[in-house]
Amino acid sequence: MNHTNAPPWSSLTAPTLAARRRRERLARGGTALSLCLALFGFLYTLDAITGTDTIVTATSSIARGATIRHDDVVMTKVPASSITGNALHTIGKAVGSVAQHPIEAGQPLYAGSIGSAPTVKAGDTVLDIAVANSINGLIPGDAVSLVSAVGCKPDAQETQDRENGDGNQAAACTLADHATIMATKAKQGGSGDERDQLTVALNPESAIRVMKAGESGPIVAVHR
Structure with a gap:
């Protein structure tokens, strides 16, 4: 007998094997969704607590004494900390300067990492x-x-x-x-x-x- 006026959830509540399987799939989907929401909430909270910082890092190895070019550095987002807080925060401060020590790819650049490019003084x-x-x-x-x-x-x-x-x-x-x-x-x-x-x-x-x-x-x- 067909129940033309049956509610939409009747296929889930019916005492049949198919209905039970539907309920199990729905429960698994709900669990997965809950876990995703919980993970998102955790990451959002962690980011709010720790914060992030955008600093200058090397895209490739830079030799000591080399003049730093624009392609040698990039802005990188990292977790905020007292260490990254002392790094350079603008590429303009690095480009055109001279590396004072070897800098590895991915390494943050600090004020002590660079020196001003030499210029010829008037009269010299x-x-x-x-x-x-x-x-x-x-x-x-x-x-x-x-x-x-x-x-x-x-x-x-x-x-x-x-x-x-x-x-x-x-x-x-x-x-x-x-x-x-x-x-x-x-x-x-x-x-x-x-x-x-x-x-x-x-x-x-x-x-x-x-x-x-x-x-x-x-x-x-x-x-x-």
């Missing part, structure tokens, strides 16, 4: 020089003193003695008290005469002394 000049010592520890922005290993003003007799292999070696002297490194170029091997290269900014008087001394013997860069 820029000079490319070959140095006798290793420049592995030097990066753009570092200040160095430039020292001649053969003396600044050798007299004629000292020059003759060096050419003949006689006499005492002239004392080293400082050619420039302060020079700012603009760029570095390490030697690539090969010829034993090849030396590391530095591009430095310094005052014209010191630049002239450095150029003259470079014709006489090796120059050493001393990190200040």
